[in-house]
Amino acid sequence: MAGRIPQQFIDELISRVDIVDVIDARVPLKKKGREHVACCPFHNEKTPSFTVSQSKQFYHCFGCGAHGTALGFLMEYEHLDFVEAVEKLAAGIGLTVPREGGDSAPRGPSPQPLYELMEKSVQFYQQQLRRHPQRQRAVDYLKKRGLSGEIAAAFGIGYAPDGWDNLLQALGTDKEQQDRLLTVGMLIEKDNGSRYDRFRDRIMFPIRDYRGRVIAFGGRILDKGEPKYLNSPETPIFHKGRELYGLFEAKQALREIPRLLVVEGYMDVVALAQFGIRNAVATLGTAVTKEHLERLFRTTSEVVFCFDGDRAGRDAAWRGLENALPLMREGHQLHFMFLPEGEDPDTLVRSIGRDGFEQRIAQAQPLSEYFFEQMGRQADITRLDGRARLVELCRPYLSKLPPGVYRHLMLDRLAQLAHMERDALERMLGGEAPSVIAARPAAAVRPARPPAAPRQQPSLVRSAIRLLLQRPALAQLVGEPQRLVGLQLPGTPLLVEMLELLKQHPHLTTGALLEHWRGSDQGKHLFALAQRDMLLSPEQDNLEQEFSDTVARLLQQLRRQRRLELEQRFGSLSQAEKDEYCQLVKGNN
Incomplete structure (x- = not known):
C-alpha cells in the first residue's frame, strides 16, 4: 500500500x-x-x-x-x-507525487516508462488495423458489429496480428524494454526463458485509468477459439478489481453523468456508444467489487446493473447487491436491468434502438424492490412463521447498511412486510441508535420559538482568521504566534496554527490554506468564511490596519485574562508573578 x-x-x-x-x-x-x-x-x-x-x-x-x-x-x-x-x-506541472514512509511499502522505480510503453502498444495495434496485410479480417469484423471509424478511434481500438512476436519485434528493442513488456503483461515468458506476444489475432481494446493512461488491454478473438476474451494480467499499473472499461471515455464524451450503466463486456460498451449511449462501462472479467462501486458513485449518483436474465446473470446481480449495501445511503441509487433470454446489450440495442433501450434502463428495478422480491421468494409472508423467516433472512444484509435515511426506509419496508412495529424490529436487529426521524413523535408539539437574539459581531478570533483568508501575507505582522497560545477563546488553536504555517510558508495562497485543512471540521468553517467573503478584495487598503488592530485587541484580552488569573491566587504569588501583575495593572491604566 x-x-x-x-x-x-x-x-x-x-x-x-x-x-x-x-x-x-x-x-x-x-x-x-x-x-x-x-x-x-x-x-x-x-x-x-x-x-x-x-x-x-x-x-x-x-x-x-x-x-x-x-x-x-x-x-x-x-x-x-x-x-x-x-x-x-x-x-x-511536471511534478511526481511523493509518499510518506513509515509502514507503507517502499516506492519502486517510476511507473512512467510502463505507461509510455503501453501508449506505444496502442499506437502499434492501431497501425496494424490500418496497414497490416491481414487487417481486412479485423475491419470486416468491426463493420459486421456496426462500428464506425469514429467510435473505433474514440476507444482506441486496434488489431493484434496473428504471430508470436509482432509486438516483441516492434517494441522490444532491447532487454530493458522486453522486461518492461513482460512486467505490463504484454509478453509471456516460457520456462526456458524465451518470450512471445500475449495477444495474437485479436481485436484490441485499450483499458484506460481515470487519467486516460493505458494500463491494460482486452483482446477479442476474431474466429472461434478460447478464450473468447483475453485480459491483461494484474500488473504494477493494473488492478482489475478497481478499474472499469469505458469510464474515462464516458467522462470525455459527457459533461454531466447523471447515471452509469454497468454491462458485461467491451463490445457491449462500444456498441452502445455507437448508438449514442455513452454512459456504459464494463467490469474486467470480475464480479462488481466494492472498489468498483466506490468509483462509480464518485462519478454519479445512480448506477444501473445490466445483466443477462439467466441464472448466472442473477447470481452476478446478487453479488453486486451484497457489495453495494455498505455504500447505500441517501443520494445513492442502484437499479437492476435484466435482459431478455438470448440477448446482450449489443444485440438488444440493435433490435429496439436507442430510445427503446434507454426506456428499459429507465424502468430498471430499484435495489429495494429487487432485494425484498428475492427475499420474499424464500419465505411465505402470508404465514406467521414465514414472516419470522423473512426477518431472519434479511437481518445479515440490512445490518450492512450505513446509518441514515436509506437504512431507515429499508427497515420500514421490512416492518410492513413482517407486520411488526418498526422500533421493535430495529431493536431486534441490533441496529443504529434511534434516528431523528424515528425518535420524533408523530404529533409532537413544537415549543414556541424564542425571540431572535440581536445579531452579534464576529469574535476577534474569527475576524483574524477571516482576514488571513483574505490576505495570508498579513500573518507576517504578528511576530511570534506563540504569544497567543494561552488565550482562552474559541478558535485560538486554529488561529495560532494558521499563523505558524504562514510564518514557515509565507507564499501560501488562500486556496493552499483551505486545502491544508481539507476534510477537517476546521476546514468546513474556513471554506464557509472564504465563500462568504469571495468578492472582498484582498488589496483593500484597510485590511492591514484592521488585522493589526484585531491582533492588538487579542493581545490586550490575553493580558486581561492573565491579570485575572493572578488576582485569583494573589496570596500565593511568587515575587516574579507579583512583578508581572504590577506591569499588567500599569498597562491597563
Missing part, C-alpha cells in the same frame, strides 16, 4: 498551480474586473455566476453555491477522488 501524500507537498502544489489555468482549460473563463467568470459547469444557467479569484485561488458559484480550490474543482468536475486529483494536478 502506498504511503500518504505529505501535507507539505499538497501545500506547495496548490501554491504553484494557477486555478484560472486549471479551470479555463475545462470551462472557458472571461475576465471581469479583478475576477474571471463563466456559466457554472455544475448547474444550468444563462447568466454567468461562476466566479474565479486568481488572487485567492478560489472559485465560487453564486447560483448553486459550489466553491473550492483548484484541487476541489478537479474532484468535482472530473469526478476524481482526492488522491487522483492531486496526481492529475501534479502531473500537469
Whole structure:
C-alpha cells in the first residue's frame, strides 16, 4: 500500500498551480474586473455566476453555491477522488507525487516508462488495423458489429496480428524494454526463458485509468477459439478489481453523468456508444467489487446493473447487491436491468434502438424492490412463521447498511412486510441508535420559538482568521504566534496554527490554506468564511490596519485574562508573578 501524500507537498502544489489555468482549460473563463467568470459547469444557467479569484485561488458559484480550490474543482468536475486529483494536478506541472514512509511499502522505480510503453502498444495495434496485410479480417469484423471509424478511434481500438512476436519485434528493442513488456503483461515468458506476444489475432481494446493512461488491454478473438476474451494480467499499473472499461471515455464524451450503466463486456460498451449511449462501462472479467462501486458513485449518483436474465446473470446481480449495501445511503441509487433470454446489450440495442433501450434502463428495478422480491421468494409472508423467516433472512444484509435515511426506509419496508412495529424490529436487529426521524413523535408539539437574539459581531478570533483568508501575507505582522497560545477563546488553536504555517510558508495562497485543512471540521468553517467573503478584495487598503488592530485587541484580552488569573491566587504569588501583575495593572491604566 502506498504511503500518504505529505501535507507539505499538497501545500506547495496548490501554491504553484494557477486555478484560472486549471479551470479555463475545462470551462472557458472571461475576465471581469479583478475576477474571471463563466456559466457554472455544475448547474444550468444563462447568466454567468461562476466566479474565479486568481488572487485567492478560489472559485465560487453564486447560483448553486459550489466553491473550492483548484484541487476541489478537479474532484468535482472530473469526478476524481482526492488522491487522483492531486496526481492529475501534479502531473500537469511536471511534478511526481511523493509518499510518506513509515509502514507503507517502499516506492519502486517510476511507473512512467510502463505507461509510455503501453501508449506505444496502442499506437502499434492501431497501425496494424490500418496497414497490416491481414487487417481486412479485423475491419470486416468491426463493420459486421456496426462500428464506425469514429467510435473505433474514440476507444482506441486496434488489431493484434496473428504471430508470436509482432509486438516483441516492434517494441522490444532491447532487454530493458522486453522486461518492461513482460512486467505490463504484454509478453509471456516460457520456462526456458524465451518470450512471445500475449495477444495474437485479436481485436484490441485499450483499458484506460481515470487519467486516460493505458494500463491494460482486452483482446477479442476474431474466429472461434478460447478464450473468447483475453485480459491483461494484474500488473504494477493494473488492478482489475478497481478499474472499469469505458469510464474515462464516458467522462470525455459527457459533461454531466447523471447515471452509469454497468454491462458485461467491451463490445457491449462500444456498441452502445455507437448508438449514442455513452454512459456504459464494463467490469474486467470480475464480479462488481466494492472498489468498483466506490468509483462509480464518485462519478454519479445512480448506477444501473445490466445483466443477462439467466441464472448466472442473477447470481452476478446478487453479488453486486451484497457489495453495494455498505455504500447505500441517501443520494445513492442502484437499479437492476435484466435482459431478455438470448440477448446482450449489443444485440438488444440493435433490435429496439436507442430510445427503446434507454426506456428499459429507465424502468430498471430499484435495489429495494429487487432485494425484498428475492427475499420474499424464500419465505411465505402470508404465514406467521414465514414472516419470522423473512426477518431472519434479511437481518445479515440490512445490518450492512450505513446509518441514515436509506437504512431507515429499508427497515420500514421490512416492518410492513413482517407486520411488526418498526422500533421493535430495529431493536431486534441490533441496529443504529434511534434516528431523528424515528425518535420524533408523530404529533409532537413544537415549543414556541424564542425571540431572535440581536445579531452579534464576529469574535476577534474569527475576524483574524477571516482576514488571513483574505490576505495570508498579513500573518507576517504578528511576530511570534506563540504569544497567543494561552488565550482562552474559541478558535485560538486554529488561529495560532494558521499563523505558524504562514510564518514557515509565507507564499501560501488562500486556496493552499483551505486545502491544508481539507476534510477537517476546521476546514468546513474556513471554506464557509472564504465563500462568504469571495468578492472582498484582498488589496483593500484597510485590511492591514484592521488585522493589526484585531491582533492588538487579542493581545490586550490575553493580558486581561492573565491579570485575572493572578488576582485569583494573589496570596500565593511568587515575587516574579507579583512583578508581572504590577506591569499588567500599569498597562491597563
